[in-house]
Amino acid sequence: MDKSWIGLTSRASTEYVNGVNQFLDFAFARSAIDGLIWCPCVNCVNTYQMTRQDAFDLLICDGFLKGYVRWIFHGEVLEEYSSTIRCDEEERDLELGHDVNDLLNDIRGQRDMNVDSENTEFRDGVREQYQGHRIDSSKFYSLLKD
Structure with missing residues (x-):
């Protein structure tokens, strides 16, 4: 469908009025609900529903929203356009699938076994260091008392 009329400066021209109609x-034909459509005039910006006559009047008086071509x-x-989006979404879902599974496992409290063993080793190392510091601290405090 020709949409070149949208950019016309003379809204009184036959071409513009025919384009609006x-x-x-x-x-x-495609989107009316209870005899109303979203009004694409520059003031309504598809946020208000109008009857055909009201939409026509606003599109003639105020103009059609520039850039609203889809x-x-x-x-x-x-x-x-929609099939391209669908393909891109499917590819992205495949790429992100592993991360999503990791996230779900985190939420459920399930962890990868390798990560748990690494965390256990880390905790054991910290505990050993802490025990060592506690012994050293005890010796230091006993020297202070003397």
Whole structure:
């Protein structure tokens, strides 16, 4: 569908008015709920729902939102675009799968056995150092008392 009319400066031109009507035909056929669509005028910015006549009036008076060329709020689906996103998401999920499993294991309290043995060795080393310092501290304090 030709969307070049969106950038026209003269909203009173036949081309712009025809473009607005084609847009409204498209939008109401694909996305209207209870006779309303999201209004893509520069003031509403797809945040307010309007009847066809109200949307037409606003699009003529205020103008069509510049840059809104993928009418995602009005039923436009780009198969090529959506399949590319799907493939990228699947690849990312495969790459992140290992990290997600690690995260879930952390949440459940399950750890990799190698990590646990490393942690145990570390804790034992710290304990030995602490015991050694405690003995040295005891000797020091006994010297102070004397």
